[in-house]
Amino acid sequence: MTSDIWLPIPADEIDGLPSEAATGPRYRFWDGGPDFPADPADCVLYVVPxxxxxxxACRPLPEMRSVRVVQTLSAGIDHVQPGLGTLHSGVRLCNARGVHEASTAELTIALVLASLRDIPGFVRGQEREEWRAGFYPALADKSVLIVGYGSIGAAIEDRLAPFECARVTRVARSARTTARGPVHALPELPALLPDADVVVVSTPLTEDTRGLVDEGFLARMKDGALLVNVARGPVVDTAALLRETQSRRLTAALDVTDPEPLPPGHPLWHAPGVLISPHVGGSTSAFMPRAKRLIADQITRFVAGRTPRNVVHTTP
Structure with missing residues (x-):
């Protein structure tokens, strides 16, 4: 019986993988190129490029008739969801929880601080030899609302702790209680938005969150508030955000955009008070070592017949 495992990283570069043996896995390297490394029908575990x-990401899925686990290397799973309907029943979909939290939270804080303290303005001033002295907003004493309180949202709050924020409010799909305090349910969001100085969006992209940050959402934000999106571009209505930023009522820091990549000439590039980073929340030096550890652990569990970590969906 074949047991191919498709990896987007060469197997000899990943420490801790179970060895290839007569009854063990056979590793196939595929990083998304035009040619498949083997027959997809023989793949039992697919690590998505x-x-x-x-x-x-979805191209081999319709032919993967033996696959039992699909493992993404991203926190979000929206890029594989279109192909899930082609899989047989019982396939476990796992995300990369534990890989991206630190890096994404780091960038979130960097975007917040850069936007509030106008670091882009200082860079432009340096290029023009301008001394831009004055008073600028601080993160200290600000109220922060985190919309999407999963592992990344919690990591963001961890890094907010030293900045002496006045308040951190948490929102997720459903209400619960954490060691840090209550998490509000998504239907409570409209009542919470007007009190936030900084709104951080870190939700997964689902049908419920697509367009979540729409005209009504933005209208409820207080004048001068900062929107930070480290989730997915389509969570935010770009046209609505442009109207608010072009009027200078709100500012924004975006690691993700819709469309993405943001094409040359798009008005978002030059909207006042908008800071854009090119979807690099998880693309840091921390990614590869953590991704390799996750892959090795998941495959070790799979070969031993144990349940994989981070199961976020099982196909019906």
């Missing part, structure tokens, strides 16, 4: 579009 990182940062590839849905058309690439």
């Amino acid at each position: 990182y940062m590839k579009p849905a058309a690439v």
Whole structure:
């Protein structure tokens, strides 16, 4: 019986993988190129190439008739969801929880601080030899609302702790209580938005969150508030955000955009008070070592017949 495991990283570069043996896995390297490394029908565990579009990530899925686990290397699973309907029943979909939290939270804090303290303005001033002295907003004493309180949202709050924020409010799909305090349910969001100085969006992209940050959401934000999106671009209505930023009522820091990549000439590039980073929340030096550890652990569990970690969906 074949037991191919498709990896987007060469197997000899991953420490701790179970050895290839007569009864063990056979590793196949595929990073999303045009040619498959073997017959997809023989694949039992598929590690999805990182940062590839849905058309690439999903391309082998209809032929993977033996697959039992699909493992993404991203926190989000939206790029593989279009292909899940082609899989047989009982396939476990796992995300990369534990890989991206630290890096994404780091960038979130960097975007917040850079936006509030106008670091882009200082850079432009340096280029023009301008001394831009004055008073600028601080993160200290600000109220922060985190919309999407999963592992990344919690990591963001961890890093907010030293900054002496006045208040951190948490929102998730459903209400619960954590060691840090209550998490509000998504229906409570409209009542919470007007009190927030900084709104951080870190939700997964689902049908419930697509367009969540729409005209009504933005209208409820207080004048001068900062929106930070480290989730997915389509969570935010770009046209609505442009109207608010072009009027200078709100500012924004975006690691993700819709469309993405943001094309040359798009008005978001030059909207006042908008800071854009090119979807690099998880793309840091921390990614590869953590991704390799996750892959090795998941495959070790799979070969031993144990339940994988981070199961976020099982196909019906």
